[in-house]
Amino acid sequence: MIQKKLIFISSIFLILISTSCGGAEDTVADTEKPIINCQANITVAIASTESEAKVDYPIPTATDNVGATVTQTSGLTSGAMFPIGTTTNTFRAKDGAGNLATCSFDVIVTRNPPANNKPYFIGSDPTPSDKKWTKVSELSDEFDGTTFDDNKWHRNPATDGFNWIGRAPGLFESENVTVSNGNLNVTVKKFVSPKTVNNTVFTHGGAIIRSKALAKQGQYYECRMQANKTIMSSTFWISFKQNCNTGPLRKLELDIQECVGRVHSKTESWAKNWDQIYASNTWRHKQNCDVATSLQSPGKTILTEKNNSRFFVYGCWWKSPTEILFYLDGKFTHSIKNPPADFDLEGYITMAIETYDWNPVDEADNVFTSGSFDDLTTKYDWVRTWKLENK
Structure with a gap:
């Protein structure tokens, strides 16, 4: 009787190991990139005697199957003073698997x-x-x-x-x-x-x-x-x-x-x-x-x-x-x-x-x-x- 119980327990253990290994083989890696969209370019005209302009803009958001974080990689933050000319603002979305997506828009400051x-x-x-x-x-x-x-x-x-x-x-x-x-x-x-x-x-x-x-x-x-x-x-x-x-x-x-x-x-x-x-x-x-x-x-x-x-x-x-x-x-x-x-x-x-x-x-x-x-x-x-x- 004891021998039969040992055989039964061993069989269950083998099934568990087999199921665990099979699950690992069936796991699909996340390769789906986040989706991030930037707004259109912003153009600001300032007085002929000014040299910069305060520009506010909404921070882009990202969507992803498991979630993503957004960081700014270049340009100036919302609410900053932007100089005369073109400043390119670039944002990056990154999910937990390391997938990346970027978008950019320009802030163009001109003088009257x-x-x-x-x-x-x-x-x-x-x-x-x-x-x-x-x-x-x-x-x-x-x-x-x-x-x-x-x-x-x-x-x-x-x-x-x-x-x-x-x-x-x-x-x-x-x-x-x-x-x-x-x-x-x-x-x-x-x-x-x-x-x-x-x-x-x-x-x-x-x-x-x-x-x-x-x-x-x-x-x-x-x-x-x-x-x-x-x-x-x-x-x-x-x-x-x-x-x-x-x-x-x-x-x-x-x-x-x-x-x-x-x-x-x-x-x-x-x-x-x-x-x-x-x-x-x-x-x-x-x-x-x-x-x-x-x-x-x-x-x-x-x-x-x-x-x-x-x-x-x-x-x-x-x-x-x-x-x-x-x-x-x-x-x-x-x-x-x-x-x-x-x-x-x-x-x-x-x-x-x-x-x-x-x-x-x-x-x-x-x-x-x-x-x-x-x-x-x-x-x-x-x-x-x-x-x-x-x-």
Whole structure:
């Protein structure tokens, strides 16, 4: 009898072991990812004098067959102060089995355009207490409508008195300059077939615009510009004429802003950040009747955003022949003091979209053939010039 009971108990034990092992084999691993959905992008416009905005948003939730936790992996938390530009907020859902899912949305903070009745200053205003700024109409343009103002600007390099048709392989062509949607547009292109002009071969088209009125020391110059997305430049500067016979002997150049839309592996090492830069300079170019070597005194501010990511306001107070102050979106950024010559001559506001040998055409870049109008276009919302007068 005892022997039969032992056999019976052993049988039950074996059945239990068998059932336990069989259950392990039948267990299915959890591979189902959580489901997490983020909201749509948030766009906030703030006053032209502000630099950030408080943004609240609901934290994304996740669903899962066994439950999941949600954590934020990048961006700023709800209720934080978001800076000008785009901040990407990314969230991750993770369940107990380690399955992951993510989602993202952008908070885009933009500034409203500054007032058009005075220069754009944020924070410290450099205006002398006994002075006021008055707009110089012949050197200012809002670029409203659809007509280029030939009374204020040259767009044909054959008529502006400089006779510069471009730096190969970029050719200046007036047909690339238009006015639409409240902007002055310079749209670059790659020619279907190279063009030969003055025994020089050109493969790409850009443009140059110059003021007909003279720019003078003491005035404040600003433009609201968005760069194109190509290897070509986007610029705002003052050019000066020179003549060894009639003068002036000095060949000056005052660069307010000079950047490119794209850099790549063949860009010169010193220019690797020129797609996100506020680059200014003062030049005294070499001339047979003047200096034998070009002299320069630069100033720059590195940006956290690409120049083509949005419109920036670039400002320059040509305060004196030896002091020039530069502003970005209304804030003082850098200065050039004691340039390589006294900047006491009169010049011309210039906007040139050109090519450079230090940022050569990149054959791997197909933006010239597949890019949109926005990709290929440097846009100027406005150009404004101001002079100081007694109150």
